[in-house]
Amino acid sequence: MSWPVAILLIAALLVAGFLIAVVVVGLFDSRKAQAAADQADDLRRLVRRFEQLAETTLDAQQRTAADLAELRARTASIEQILRTVE
Numbered sequence: 001m002s003w004p005v006a007i008l009l010i011a012a013l014l015v016a017g018f019l020i021a022v023v024v025v026g027l028f029d030s031r032k033a034q035a036a037a038d039q040a041d042d043l044r045r046l047v048r049r050f051e052q053l054a055e056t057t058l059d060a061q062q063r064t065a066a067d068l069a070e071l072r073a074r075t076a077s078i079e080q081i082l083r084t085v086e
Helices: 003-085
Strands: none
16 A cells, blocks of 8 residues: 555545544534423423412412401301390
């Protein structure tokens, strides 16, 4: 094998290695971007679920407050009736 052929073969191997490295790095970047997008979607779903939970909790608190106000009114009414009986 002559020197020019050997140099050409080594250059071809280096170029092929460089191209393979570029493809591998591109694949890793693509997977990294996909993982980041999946994580962002998971975070959006979590925030949406938290907002629904907050709305449900607020509704429950409002119903409880209304029930408590009704119970206070009934208690006051019963106390007034008991005072008039005495």
